[in-house]
């Protein structure tokens with residue numbers, strides 16, 4: 094199969110590219126404008142004749158046509174993140190929602206066989222019950238969550254209206270090598286690791302009892318790869334959760350153990366507006382339709398990520414300078 098991965102120079106996308114090529118895809122093409130993704134993430138494939146990178150914007154019709162030519166399967170991951178949505182909600186909508194609509198339109202014109210839309214658990218808002226199955230209400234608390242939900246709605250509409258084979262998948266929190274600690278894109282787990290490795294206390298917004306459902310990126314990319322094949326997935330919406338929830342307090346404690354600095358206890362800042370209180374995905378439907386089961390337990394994944402940061406060259410003070418541990422209240426004002 095010839096596969097296009099939009100956002101493939103990013104964190105999850107680059108791992109998906111590695112997984113698809115390792116599993117024998119005839120060609121994997123990446124479309125990414127390198128806003129938050131890097132060539133470095135794809136360095137392992139740069140000499141692979143089955144791999145190509147198209148640098149461009151999903152909002153550009155000429156670029157989309159070039160990237161989609163001859164493609165069988167599209168994985169659509171290109172997007173701007175939750176913190177970006179706070180200070181630039183309109184651009185966030187343009188890339189995440191409109192960008193998905195125009196990708197669907199171009200993919201349909203190209204006659205692709207399947208369009209896999211990588212959404213997010215942020216479409217739910219906070220858990221009204223747990224574990225959260227696919228029928229859980231969607232009340233996103235940020236423009237990011239809203240724009241990703243629009244992308245879901247468009248993907249399902251292309252299945253219902255045009256009979257196009259579209260699949261929506263909602264990863265919960267993903268972590269692992271290449272995850273973002275820096276700036277707008279920084280995720281809580283790598284940010285916490287960088288702080289503790291630099292001898293700084295971790296920052297928790299609120300009481301730290303808010304929870305997330307974490308999956309290692311090797312499991313996330315393996316699960317996504319399964320969606321390229323098999324009948325019975327067209328029109329489906331699938332949660333991709335581990336079925337386990339971790340509080341921010343427990344996360345900081347796990348990192349402190351892995352780093353060997355249990356003395357670095359968290360600093361508590363005020364709670365962030367719009368911060369989701371609880372996320373816990375129900376993995377049942379994904380398992381029954383694809384046979385997927387995760388393999389990396391959280392503590393092992395954290396220890397491996399700490400080792401990856403320790404081995405990956407750059408000095409910790411340098412990384413620390415790139416972290417934005419500001420509260421969203423402050424971020425909104427800039």
Ligand SMILES: NC(=O)c1ccc[n+]([C@@H]2O[C@H](COP(=O)([O-])OP(=O)(O)OC[C@H]3O[C@@H](n4cnc5c(N)ncnc54)[C@H](O)[C@@H]3O)[C@@H](O)[C@H]2O)c1
Pocket residue numbers: 099100101102103104105106124125126127128129130131149150151152169170171172173174188192211212213214241263264265266267268273278
């Ligand atoms: N990281 C997580 O925990 C997580 C959880 C749930 C869902 N997701 C979803 O997974 C996908 C990938 O997330 P990620 O964490 O790898 O983020 P990421 O920022 O590393 O990847 C997104 C990629 O999209 C690219 N991009 C941004 N705007 C673009 C544009 N206009 N045109 C082309 N490319 C553009 C960026 O350069 C980047 O490489 C996203 O769709 C996200 O919503 C991520």
